[in-house]
Amino acid sequence: MIPVKDTNKISGNDITPPSVYFNRRNFIRTGILAASAVATGVAYRKLNPVASGEVKTAKLEGVISAPAATNAASGFRVDEPETSFDDITHYNNFYEFSTDKEGVASAAIHFDTKGWQVSVEGLVNKPKVFSLDDLLKISPPEERIYRMRCVEGWSMVIPWAGYSLSKLLDAVEPTSAAKFVAFETLLDPKRMPGQRSDVLNWPYVEGLRMDEAMHPLAILASGIYGRSLPPQDGAPIRLVTPWKYGFKGIKSIVKIKLVADQPRTSWSEYAPNEYGFYANVNPHVDHPRWSQATEQRIGESGRRPTLMFNGYEEQVGHLYAGMDLRKNF
């Protein structure tokens, strides 16, 4: 007989030893573990993107810097560390673009302000539709370093560039019947995607009493840090009233109308018990849902006490003499 080699028989040497088998399984499992952790990490990053992206806007020409000595009393220059440009341009409440403060910058990145016009009308002798250039020519931009206190309990120090609103109002000559100033933001859901949802009643509107509007601290700002305003901060022109909560500082203004009666304002219309017409910063009057006694200064750890009229009491306190600020919050 010729011995035939049985090729089907598996010799002991051919069987994968258990140690290798288990190692292979462990190897695969480690792979699955790592892959799943990476997938979770990627999902987390998608939901919480790291805010970045340099903001570059044109340099503003001829900004008059706020001289320190003379401005202590005027309130034009607050002597506190300025909030970084990066934070000012990546932490914005601008619901026209996004309700996510960290998402406004990217949502507004393509906002184009070419051909911008601002209509100044109502109870004035010289109503006019200004081109942006004409509007900016009324007075050279001045540097104003103001505190900015948001009603949500955080704050910044922002070096604005702009001029007092009173200069524009003087130019159009309000009649004696004008008691309030009403402001309106651009309404264009194509360019402002946030306006496609009805989270607020668009367009955004704000208002000031005449004496508030004429106060030198109230400015029309066209820049920050010596550059023109990026879209997320209210390009091309916005209101800044440093003694009031931030939402009074209406952005991307297209209409300013002088009126006889107190105009409606967006947030007080949305929740009248939470947001008033005056909205003066006041640590003694709490928001119905939270305390206003302290604030989180962006860039600092821990909270700091909030100041009456945001630290501008000396300058604006007289405007509200005799008023019950609990009622007129």
Place this chain on the structure above:
Amino acid sequence: MKENDIRFAKLLILVNGLVPLALLVWDQSHKQLGANPQNFLILTTGMMTLIFLMLTMAVTPLRKITGWNWLIQFRRMLGLYAFFYGCLHFLCFFSLDRGFSISSTLTEMVKRKYLIVGSTALILMIPLAITSTNAMIKRMGGKRWRALHRLAYMAAIAGVIHYYMQVKADVRQPLVFGAVLAVLLGWRFVQWQRSKTAPKPAHAVKQG
């Protein structure tokens, strides 16, 4: 699923549950939590609490619908993760927002009703975490244990209301959580209605 596979699957959940925390710590140490890191930490840990609460409550419906009974093995870890992130959420608020001050935490609570609702949610989860061990289940007996652990529903409801109350205007995200919660609770309600009306098989086992 084999015992060995279950252990691996648990490891998967354990590791993945830590990923958000690891990224929070990483981003914090690289100063890339945005302009308001305090707020971001508080918000994100709160969000993770709600997500894990929803995942925990999804186990039983999923298991019943798919017949994958092994899913039940992951419920405890998911629930404990909800409690873990809930504790972190409170700690972030207590330290970063209130500067470790008990008195300011309490006065703030009185003013901000949603803090009371949120604390209620967290407090409700404490007995659930304590009684989450096998020994405790045995000691309490399945029926009583399941009854106690229905508090998870209350915690989830309170958690979603807590989130809804503190949102300024854009309530879409809390509403999404609310919708998911409504589905998970609705499914349970329907099951409960059916179990009341349908004749029960002799060996029927009730499951929370």
